[in-house]
Every structure is written in structure tokens, then in C-alpha cells.
Amino acid sequence: xxxxxxxxxxxxxxxxxxxxxxxxxxxxxxxxxxxxxxxxxxxxxxxxxxxxxxxxxxxxxxxxxxxxxxxxxxxxxxxxxxxxxxxxxxxxxxxxxxxxxxxxxxxxxxxxxxxxxxxxxxxxxxxxxxxx
Numbered sequence: 449x450x451x452x453x454x455x456x457x458x459x460x461x462x463x464x465x466x467x468x469x470x471x472x473x474x475x476x477x478x479x480x481x482x483x484x485x486x487x488x489x490x491x492x493x494x495x496x497x498x499x500x501x502x503x504x505x506x507x508x509x510x511x512x513x514x515x516x517x518x519x520x521x522x523x524x525x526x527x528x529x530x531x532x533x534x535x536x537x538x539x540x541x542x543x544x545x546x547x548x549x550x551x552x553x554x555x556x557x558x559x560x561x562x563x564x565x566x567x568x569x570x571x572x573x574x575x576x577x578x579x580x
Contacts, residue, residue, distance in 0.1 A: 451516060451536040453567040454550045456560035458529040467505040468524035471496040471557045478511050478518055478554060485549045487535070487542070488514035515542050518549065518567075529557050534569070 467473060475494040481490050494509035505525070511518040519532040533550050535542040554562065 450538065450570040451534060451568075453532075453534040453569050454564070455509070455533075455545055455567070456531045456550070456562055456564040457527075457563055458531060458554065459527070459531055460559050460560040461527045462558035463556060463558065465524060465527070468522040468529070469496065469507065471507045474507050474509055474522070475511075475522065477522060478509060479555050480564065481552045481556075482511050482513060482551055484520060485545045485552065486546055489548065490514050509527065515545075518553075522555070531560070536570075 461468065471494040475492060476493075479489055479492060489511055491512035492510065493557040494507060496507050497505040501504040506522045508521045509519070513535070516534040517573045518534070521530045523529065531550070531553055533546050533553070537543065
């Protein structure tokens with residue numbers, strides 16, 4: 449359960465605007481980036497949304513990793529992206545891979561402003577008794 453959770457809101461993204469609407473391209477990039485950074489892809493689901501008039505309106509995608517997950521949500525109408533990367537460190541410390549993936553994703557979207565948070569999760573207290 450011990451792991452690193454990286455969260456970011458990317459504003460005023462300067463990537464190609466159609467990239468924020470292209471579920472297959474976004475999926476291919478996310479899967480390749482996870483693999484490139486030594487994480488193990490075990491599943492994926494990307495969904496393209498349409499607005500009330502049937503026009504493309506953003507993408508929600510998740511890459512399920514043996515180490516946990518990457519989630520991305522695009523907001524093309526405001527050139528923004530929300531990003532969520534969580535890696536568990538049970539069998540080894542995957543923090544370096546998480547940071548590398550996080551930076552790769554941010555570089556791809558090219559935001560002018562970033563709000564980001566890093567959370568260490570599941571730190572076990574060695575003095576706390578674990579219930580059966």
C-alpha cells in the first residue's frame with residue numbers, strides 16, 4: 449500500500465489542440481510513456497466525450513499498471529488537463545519511475561501553469577498493530 453501519488457492540474461496547454469480530443473492518440477502516448485518509464489501496463493480504457501451537438505469534447509483515460517495507475521482527463525474547451533499518477537512501492541521503490549512519467553506527461557501537454565501535489569500514501573507505523 450505504500451506509494452507515491454502525483455496529482456496535477458495543467459492549465460493553458462500548448463500541445464496541438466486536437467490531441468486533447470483524440471482518445472486513440474492519447475491512449476497510445478500514455479501506454480508508451482508508462483512502458484518507456486519501466487511500468488507494467490495491465491489494462492487501459494480511454495473514452496472520448498461529445499458535447500450536446502455531437503462535437504468532440506474531451507477524453508478521460510486510465511492506464512492500469514501492475515504498480516497502480518495513470519489517469520488523465522482533458523478539458524479542450526479551456527486547454528486544460530487533470531493528471532493523476534499513483535505507484536505502489538510494495539515490491540520496490542517506483543517513485544523515480546512515477547516522477548519520470550509525470551514529467552513526460554507534463555512535457556507532452558506543455559502547460560503554461562501547473563498546480564501539483566505529491567502525496568506519500570500508506571506509510572505504515574511500525575509501532576501500530578495490524579489487525580488480522
